[in-house]
Amino acid sequence: MAMLEIKDLHAWYGASHILHGVSIAVGQGEVVALVGRNGAGKTTTIRSIMGLMPRMTGNISFAGTDLMTLQAHQRFRLGLAYVPEDRRIVPGLTVRENLQLGLVASHAGINERDAIDEIAESFPRLKERLDQEGATMSGGEQQMLAIARAMIAKPKMILLDEPSEGIMPVLVEEMGVLFRRLRDQGVTLLLVEQNVEWALRLADRAVIIDQGEVVHESSSAALLADKAIQERYCAV
Amino acid sequence: MDAELILIQLFSGVALGAILVITALGLSIIFGMLGVVNFAHGALFMVGAYGGLWVASLTGSFWWGLLVAPIMIGLFGMIIEWLLVRPLYGRSVDDPLLLTFGLSYVLVEAVRIVFGNDGIPFPTPSQLTGVANLGIGYFPIYRLFVIVVVAVVLLLLWLALEKTKFGLIVRAGARDPTIMRVLGVNISKVWLLVFGVGVGLAALGGVLAGPMRTVNPEMGSLVLIEAFVVTVIGGLGSLLGSVVAGLLVGIAISMTALFAPELGTIVMFALMALILLVRPRGLFGKTA
Ligand SMILES: Nc1ncnc2c1ncn2[C@@H]1O[C@H](COP(=O)(O)OP(=O)(O)O)[C@@H](O)[C@H]1O
Numbered sequence: 001m002a003m004l005e006i007k008d009l010h011a012w013y014g015a016s017h018i019l020h021g022v023s024i025a026v027g028q029g030e031v032v033a034l035v036g037r038n039g040a041g042k043t044t045t046i047r048s049i050m051g052l053m054p055r056m057t058g059n060i061s062f063a064g065t066d067l068m069t070l071q072a073h074q075r076f077r078l079g080l081a082y083v084p085e086d087r088r089i090v091p092g093l094t095v096r097e098n099l100q101l102g103l104v105a106s107h108a109g110i111n112e113r114d115a116i117d118e119i120a121e122s123f124p125r126l127k128e129r130l131d132q133e134g135a136t137m138s139g140g141e142q143q144m145l146a147i148a149r150a151m152i153a154k155p156k157m158i159l160l161d162e163p164s165e166g167i168m169p170v171l172v173e174e175m176g177v178l179f180r181r182l183r184d185q186g187v188t189l190l191l192v193e194q195n196v197e198w199a200l201r202l203a204d205r206a207v208i209i210d211q212g213e214v215v216h217e218s219s220s221a222a223l224l225a226d227k228a229i230q231e232r233y234c235a236v
Numbered sequence: 237m238d239a240e241l242i243l244i245q246l247f248s249g250v251a252l253g254a255i256l257v258i259t260a261l262g263l264s265i266i267f268g269m270l271g272v273v274n275f276a277h278g279a280l281f282m283v284g285a286y287g288g289l290w291v292a293s294l295t296g297s298f299w300w301g302l303l304v305a306p307i308m309i310g311l312f313g314m315i316i317e318w319l320l321v322r323p324l325y326g327r328s329v330d331d332p333l334l335l336t337f338g339l340s341y342v343l344v345e346a347v348r349i350v351f352g353n354d355g356i357p358f359p360t361p362s363q364l365t366g367v368a369n370l371g372i373g374y375f376p377i378y379r380l381f382v383i384v385v386v387a388v389v390l391l392l393l394w395l396a397l398e399k400t401k402f403g404l405i406v407r408a409g410a411r412d413p414t415i416m417r418v419l420g421v422n423i424s425k426v427w428l429l430v431f432g433v434g435v436g437l438a439a440l441g442g443v444l445a446g447p448m449r450t451v452n453p454e455m456g457s458l459v460l461i462e463a464f465v466v467t468v469i470g471g472l473g474s475l476l477g478s479v480v481a482g483l484l485v486g487i488a489i490s491m492t493a494l495f496a497p498e499l500g501t502i503v504m505f506a507l508m509a510l511i512l513l514v515r516p517r518g519l520f521g522k523t524a
């Protein structure tokens with residue numbers, strides 16, 4: 001059974017019909033890269049999965065639960081975490097407090113201090129800055145914080161919207177290592193990326209979306225080799 | 237004019253300011269968190285005063301009035317949020333503004349029907365009548381009490397906001413409700429509680445103010461204006477700003493009363509104009 005299954009998803013912003021029947025399945029423990037050019041509908045797809053679109057139809061299920069009737073906070077509580085494109089580090093809060101936000105909804109089983117210590121080990125850059133205001137850090141560090149905040153409650157699946165965008169190469173490398181480790185731990189990832197090569201090297205499978213429709217699906221190795229399709233759908 | 241009189245008046249200003257602080261804080265919390273300009277805040281202050289009086293006369297104890305009325309009216313505030321304000325989220329900011337504006341008239345008329353048009357005296361509880369000698373002068377005990385209650389409530393609010401998980405959710409939710417939702421927080425519930433607390437603070441202000449004046453159905457309208465002035469001077473959404481500005485306005489009104497009683501309201505606006513000239517976003521307003 002798929003961890004995440006999207007069937008015939010349509011989504012609208014006001015009167016503009018953005019997604020036209022998207023179907024994507026992501027298996028348990030799988031890493032899927034969702035690519036496509038700017039404006040193709042990648043962010044809209046992720047926002048639909050999280051329940052943030054004003055209007056949508058179709059079917060989305062996660063770990064066997066129908067998501068369509070659930071609100072965003074209920075989806076998170078099923079183990080579905082989201083790292084938005086714009087990171088959304090809350091201004092005025094320290095790095096530690098931003099991490100705590102990742103835990104406020106988890107009721108039992110997680111000791112806050114232990115969880116923060118543990119996550120700080122995976123993110124040495126954050127460890128040094130726990131008491132600094134999160135929003136004053138560099139873009140890359142904020143991205144790391146957004147990922148750490150999404151990971152801290154140990155979700156089953158993480159939706160990542162262009163995590164490598166505008167980030168120093170060193171940090172992109174670190175992020176790649178982190179994602180591999182997450183996959184080894186059995187966390188399912190849906191990775192939206194413009195940095196196609198990097199994403200394909202991390203992913204098991206690739207889905208290309210164009211003008212609100214899925215236009216290609218294959219193993220990432222196959223897409224990595226197929227320059228023509230990359231050219232056609234992913235060139236800027 | 238002798239120094240003691242000035243001192244007593246200054247002290248009165250602090251007591252008056254304390255009530256403004258607590259009332260304006262309610263307004264500021266609701267605005268900061270929900271983006272709702274609560275035009276019913278003054279009317280809820282008035283309902284608080286009547287509620288306190290009513291519970292006090294039923295139970296024969298001011299203390300029950302002080303404790304129960306703000307809680308009851310806070311719960312009433314939650315019903316208002318749930319029933320009336322919530323359907324308006326995501327629409328133009330004018331909608332909740334008009335709604336609460338209309339609600340304030342309904343509340344005033346309802347109180348008029350139940351309690352009548354005339355002012356009702358709110359007796360000072362016997363334990364708090366008289367004056368106390370603080371070494372520098374004699375001060376009315378009830379006003380001292382008001383200052384202490386407000387200080388305690390402020391401390392509790394501060395602790396709740398800065399030291400608890402719920403406080404963290406409220407602070408973060410005021411900045412970015414969407415991220416809170418995708419982190420598993422049912423933000424509607426948070427808004428419901430925050431609205432209730434804000435309204436409860438207005439009601440508490442009303443109960444506390446009761447014994448310092450007569451209680452009448454119109455008493456909320458000036459308070460609403462004063463609370464707005466305080467939040468503007470303090471900087472919209474800044475809680476510390478509301479505290480400082482509330483005391484400032486209270487003292488300004490009180491000191492003016494000593495020299496030119498008829499200028500009490502004008503001096504508040506003059507102060508606001510002056511401060512906005514120097515700091516357009518208020519004393520503690522954040523720039524952009
Ligand atoms: N808030 C919005 N309101 C209206 N249209 C939007 C909004 N956000 C995105 N769109 C439109 O939806 C389409 C898909 O956008 P998006 O999902 O963000 O693409 P991607 O993430 O693949 O770059 C684009 O044509 C974009 O202009």
Ligand SMILES: [Mg+2]
Nearest residue numbers: 042043044085
């Ligand atoms: Mg996007």
